[in-house]
Amino acid sequence: MKKAELVFVPTPAAGHCISAIEFAKRLIHTDDRFSVTILQMRSLLNPHSDIYNKSLLASETRLHFIDLPPIDHPPPHDLFLKSTEHYILLFIESYIPHVKDAITHLISSRSSPDSVPLAGLVLDFFCLPMIDVANQLGLPSYLYFTSGAGFLGLMLSLPTRHSQIGTEFEDSDPDLGLPSFVNPVPVRVLPEAVSNKHGGYAAYIKVAQRFREARGIIVNTFSELEPYAVESFADGQTPPVYTVGPVLDLGGQAHSGSDRVDHSKIMEWLDAQPESSVVFLCFGSMGTFDAPQVREIALGLERSGHRFLWALRLLRLDGKLRGSSDGTELSEILPEGFLDGIGERGMICGWAPQMEVLAHKAIGGFVSHCGWNSILESIWNSVPMATWPMYAEQQLNAFGLVKELGLAVEMRVDYRLRGGEVVIAEEIDGAIRCVMEHDSMVRKKVKEMGEMSRRAVMEGGSSSNSLGRLIADIIPID
Numbered sequence: 001m002k003k004a005e006l007v008f009v010p011t012p013a014a015g016h017c018i019s020a021i022e023f024a025k026r027l028i029h030t031d032d033r034f035s036v037t038i039l040q041m042r043s044l045l046n047p048h049s050d051i052y053n054k055s056l057l058a059s060e061t062r063l064h065f066i067d068l069p070p071i072d073h074p075p076p077h078d079l080f081l082k083s084t085e086h087y088i089l090l091f092i093e094s095y096i097p098h099v100k101d102a103i104t105h106l107i108s109s110r111s112s113p114d115s116v117p118l119a120g121l122v123l124d125f126f127c128l129p130m131i132d133v134a135n136q137l138g139l140p141s142y143l144y145f146t147s148g149a150g151f152l153g154l155m156l157s158l159p160t161r162h163s164q165i166g167t168e169f170e171d172s173d174p175d176l177g178l179p180s181f182v183n184p185v186p187v188r189v190l191p192e193a194v195s196n197k198h199g200g201y202a203a204y205i206k207v208a209q210r211f212r213e214a215r216g217i218i219v220n221t222f223s224e225l226e227p228y229a230v231e232s233f234a235d236g237q238t239p240p241v242y243t244v245g246p247v248l249d250l251g252g253q254a255h256s257g258s259d260r261v262d263h264s265k266i267m268e269w270l271d272a273q274p275e276s277s278v279v280f281l282c283f284g285s286m287g288t289f290d291a292p293q294v295r296e297i298a299l300g301l302e303r304s305g306h307r308f309l310w311a312l313r314l315l316r317l318d319g320k321l322r323g324s325s326d327g328t329e330l331s332e333i334l335p336e337g338f339l340d341g342i343g344e345r346g347m348i349c350g351w352a353p354q355m356e357v358l359a360h361k362a363i364g365g366f367v368s369h370c371g372w373n374s375i376l377e378s379i380w381n382s383v384p385m386a387t388w389p390m391y392a393e394q395q396l397n398a399f400g401l402v403k404e405l406g407l408a409v410e411m412r413v414d415y416r417l418r419g420g421e422v423v424i425a426e427e428i429d430g431a432i433r434c435v436m437e438h439d440s441m442v443r444k445k446v447k448e449m450g451e452m453s454r455r456a457v458m459e460g461g462s463s464s465n466s467l468g469r470l471i472a473d474i475i476p477i478d
C-alpha cells in the first residue's frame with residue numbers, strides 16, 4: 001500500500017494551530033496511508049499547546065511533532081503594536097532556515113525504499129513564503145486556510161488590485177465588488193491590515209501573492225455555508241479549492257489545559273439553568289477588554305435581564321489592563337454591586353470550555369468576536385450569534401454572517417475606532433435581546449445550517465467528498 005507523509009507548518013497561535021492539528025487528525029483518521037509531522041514554532045500566543053500536543057502524542061501514532069529551535073533574533077515587540085500581521089510574518093520568515101533544515105533531515109532519514117516518502121507541505125497562510133523551501137526540495141505545497149471562503153476571496157483579489165493601485169485601502173474608497181461576496185463590501189469591514197501603513201498592508205500583499213502558487217487550497221468551510229464564494233473560485237486561475245470543514249476540536253480537548261478555570265463548575269452551573277435561557281459571551285483566544293468596556297458590557301447584561309455566562313479576560317498581551325493598574329481586581333472594574341446583584345443569574349469565568357458550552361441546551365445565544373472557529377462551533381451547535389468583531393478578518397466574517405447569510409444579529413461595533421470609544425450598554429442590551437428573544441428567522445437559519453454542517457462531514461457529504469478529492473490529488477491512484 002502506497003503511504004504518504006505530509007509536513008504541516010501552522011502559524012503558532014491557537015486559532016490557527018489547533019485547526020491545523022484537527023485537520024491532520026481528520027486526514028489520518030480518514031485514510032490510514034497518511035501520517036503527518038507538524039513543525040512547531042515557539043508559540044506566539046498559546047502557552048497551552050504543549051499539554052494538548054502531549055495528549056495527542058499518546059493517542060495518535062501517525063501524528064508527530066517537531067519543535068523547531070528558537071530563532072536568534074525575533075522581531076522587536078513594538079512592531080507587533082504597529083501591525084500584528086507584519087510582526088507575525090517577520091516572525092515566521094525567521095523560521096524559514098529551521099523549516100528547511102527540519103524537512104531536509106526528514107527527507108534524508110527516509111532514504112531506504114520502504115520508508116514513507118514526504119508527499120508535500122501543508123502551510124498556514126502566514127507561512128506561504130515557505131513555498132520556496134518546498135520548491136527547492138521538489139515538494140508540492142498546499143495552503144490550509146483556517147478562515148472562511150469569503151475572506152479567502154478577498155486575499156485572492158488583493159494581488160490584482162495591488163498591481164493596479166499599489167497602495168493601502170482608504171476608508172473613503174468605494175465599496176468593493178468581491179467575487180466571494182454577493183453584496184458590495186464596505187472598506188470599513190476589511191481587515192485592518194489592508195489599510196495599515198506600518199507594514200500590515202505590505203505583509204498581506206506579500207502573502208496574498210503566493211496563494212495561487214499552492215497546488216491546492218484547503219479551506220475550513222463547507223460549500224453549503226458559502227456557496228457563492230466557493231463557486232467564485234472556479235475561475236480558471238485559482239488552484240483547486242477543497243472545502244473540508246467544519247474542522248473542529250469536537251472533544252474540546254485542545255482548550256482544556258490543566259490551569260484553566262474549573263470547567264466542571266461552569267458545566268454544573270449551566271445544568272441548573274432553563275433551556276435556551278443563557279447568553280454566552282466569549283471573544284476567542286486573544287480577545288481582551290479595557291475597564292470602561294468591561295463596565296459597559298456589565299451594564300448591558302444587567303439591562304437585558306438575561307442569564308449569562310461571560311468569558312472575561314482583562315489582561316492584554318503586555319500583561320497590563322489598559323486604563324487600569326496591573327492586578328486590578330474585577331470588583332474594582334465592574335459597576336458597583338454588579339457581582340453581588342447577579343446572584344445565580346450569571347457567571348463570569350476567565351476561560352470557558354467553549355465547544356462544550358455551546359453544545360449545552362441552556363445556551364440560547366452567543367455574543368462572539370467572530371473568529372472563524374467560534375463561528376463554525378456556533379453553527380455546529382445551532383446557536384445564533386450576535387457579532388462583536390475585534391480584529392483580524394472578524395469584521396468581514398461578521399458582515400458575511402449578518403448581511404450574506406442571515407445567521408447572526410448585528411451589534412454595531414467599528415473595531416477600527418480607537419481612543420477610548422466603547423460599545424455602549426444600550427447597544428449590547430439591544431443585541432442580546434434581539435438574539436435571545438426576537439430573531440426567530442436567525443434561529444431557524446442557524447438550526448438548518450447546523451444540520452447541514454454535520455451532514456457535510458458525514459460519508460457522502462460535501463466536505464467528505466472534497467477531502468476524498470484532496471486525498472486523490474496527494475496520492476494519485478496508479
Ligand SMILES: O=c1ccn([C@@H]2O[C@H](COP(=O)(O)OP(=O)(O)O[C@H]3O[C@H](CO)[C@@H](O)[C@H](O)[C@H]3O)[C@@H](O)[C@H]2O)c(=O)[nH]1
Binds near residue numbers: 015282284354393
Ligand atoms: O474562553 C475560550 C476562548 C476560546 N476558546 C476556543 O478558542 C478557539 C478560538 O478560535 P477563533 O474563534 O477562531 O478565534 P481566535 O483565537 O481569535 O482565532 C484567530 O484565528 C482565526 C482562524 O484563522 C481567525 O478567524 C481569527 O480572526 C483569529 O483571531 C475556539 O476553538 C474556541 O472554542 C475556548 O475554548 N474558550
